[in-house]
Amino acid sequence: MNRMSNFGNQVQFKVYQTMPNPDPDRLPVKYEEWEALAREKLEDGPFYYVAGGAGGEETMDANLRTFNEWKIVPRMLRDVENRDLSVELFGQTYVAPLMHAPIGVQSIIHPDGELASAKASADMGVPYITSSASTKSMEEIADVMGGAPRWFQLYWNKDPEVTASFLKRAEASGYSAIVVTLDTPMMAWREYDLKNVYLPFLIGEGVGNYLTDPAFRSQLPVSPEEDPTAAIMHWTHTFGNPGLTWSDLSFLRKHTSLPILLKGILHPEDAQLAMEHGVDGIVVSNHGGRQVDGAISALDALPLICDVVQDEIPVLMDSGIRRGSDVVKALALGARAVLVGRPCMYGLAVAGEQGVHEVLRNLLADADLTMALAGQKSIADLNRSVLMKID
Ligand SMILES: Cc1cc2nc3c(=O)[nH]c(=O)nc-3n(C[C@H](O)[C@H](O)[C@H](O)COP(=O)(O)O)c2cc1C
Numbered sequence: 402m403n404r405m406s407n408f409g410n411q412v413q414f415k416v417y418q419t420m421p422n423p424d425p426d427r428l429p430v431k432y433e434e435w436e437a438l439a440r441e442k443l444e445d446g447p448f449y450y451v452a453g454g455a456g457g458e459e460t461m462d463a464n465l466r467t468f469n470e471w472k473i474v475p476r477m478l479r480d481v482e483n484r485d486l487s488v489e490l491f492g493q494t495y496v497a498p499l500m501h502a503p504i505g506v507q508s509i510i511h512p513d514g515e516l517a518s519a520k521a522s523a524d525m526g527v528p529y530i531t532s533s534a535s536t537k538s539m540e541e542i543a544d545v546m547g548g549a550p551r552w553f554q555l556y557w558n559k560d561p562e563v564t565a566s567f568l569k570r571a572e573a574s575g576y577s578a579i580v581v582t583l584d585t586p587m588m589a590w591r592e593y594d595l596k597n598v599y600l601p602f603l604i605g606e607g608v609g610n611y612l613t614d615p616a617f618r619s620q621l622p623v624s625p626e627e628d629p630t631a632a633i634m635h636w637t638h639t640f641g642n643p644g645l646t647w648s649d650l651s652f653l654r655k656h657t658s659l660p661i662l663l664k665g666i667l668h669p670e671d672a673q674l675a676m677e678h679g680v681d682g683i684v685v686s687n688h689g690g691r692q693v694d695g696a697i698s699a700l701d702a703l704p705l706i707c708d709v710v711q712d713e714i715p716v717l718m719d720s721g722i723r724r725g726s727d728v729v730k731a732l733a734l735g736a737r738a739v740l741v742g743r744p745c746m747y748g749l750a751v752a753g754e755q756g757v758h759e760v761l762r763n764l765l766a767d768a769d770l771t772m773a774l775a776g777q778k779s780i781a782d783l784n785r786s787v788l789m790k791i792d
Pocket residue numbers: 450451452464502503504505506532533534535554582664686687688689690719720721722740741742743744746
């Protein structure tokens with residue numbers, strides 16, 4: 402039997418066993434409850450850094466609302482006893498179409514930070530995408546994951562030597578794809594962070610990958626150990642590169658043989674350009690509503706982009722995945738896999754590695770059960786006929 406088809410039953414049994422005498426310390430099941438507990442654990446600064454969006458949060462809200470506008474239309478009598486949630490991407494088979502989104506500065510959420518999230522993902526067989534802005538270095542994160550699947554997310558530094566060095570280090574430490582985030586060459590107008598006067602990078606969080614990088618260090622007049630403030634200031638000036646254009650993509654291709662995915666694509670014409678420039682995949686994303694307030698929701702953008710891409714390269718998506726039904730809807734609209742962001746961070750805040758593990762496990766179980774009850778046994782069979790849009 403496929404490994405994934407057990408998740409639903411495991412969770413059901415656990416819930417039913419604890420029903421007569423609920424343990425008050427039991428970890429939450431509901432997304433909203435994880436978020437509420439995270440709110441209790443974290444100070445205003447870190448909590449709103451995670452939970453907040455750009456501007457008036459119109460796009461962040463739209464990300465969730467558009468999932469509700471699509472309805473699953475279940476089918477019956479289709480033998481769904483054995484389900485297959487596995488997915489193949491770039492020649493590798495993954496247990497499920499779910500990945501841990503790249504998330505930086507996790508030390509503001511839990512002292513174990515990215516190491517906890519990476520270990521939980523590795524244990525679940527869920528690929529972990531290490532952020533350039535991780536508190537821990539990409540090598541430390543790779544070390545705790547053993548041979549488990551991992552990708553690396555690149556913030557394209559102004560200094561080409563640093564960008565090339567990151568790509569080289571990612572290959573050397575066993576990352577098997579590069580996700581280039583294009584929507585954050587600079588931080589957006591984030592009202593909670595401005596109100597709270599909270600930017601983790603300025604207190605040295607999330608720069609671990611840089612401080613250990615030989616190319617980054619070679620640009621500093623003195624070492625970061627001697628003058629941490631100067632190192633952070635140098636980072637703020639070089640972190641993002643708003644001057645990039647499509648023709649610059651050839652630089653990345655020259656410096657890595659790994660598959661390259663572009664994250665932050667929302668316009669169908671950019672999807673077309675991505676293919677013309679030979680990229681290997683696309684992540685439809687508005688960064689969880691954290692960058693352009695007023696931008697199209699990721700789920701609205703997804704089918705428009707899939708219509709252009711026509712399965713020539715894999716299209717992944719994130720921004721708004723909260724429950725198993727969201728996973729099924731995104732896949733039915735053309736995504737090959739989805740990335741999970743804030744839910745994992747609330748799990749991390751509440752219970753460290755165990756919390757992330759529980760969030761991922763529940764999400765997988767929920768997706769598996771939703772597939773089964775909708776009469777779908779393989780993600781390859783999912784298509785738009787499974788859904789209906791209610792405006
Ligand atoms: C606290 C936080 C930090 C993030 N850091 C990064 C990052 O370093 N690199 C990146 O590409 N995306 C980053 N993201 C965006 C996520 O990868 C993903 O696009 C987003 O969380 C999806 O939206 P959702 O959380 O609403 O599901 C971050 C998101 C959050 C909440």
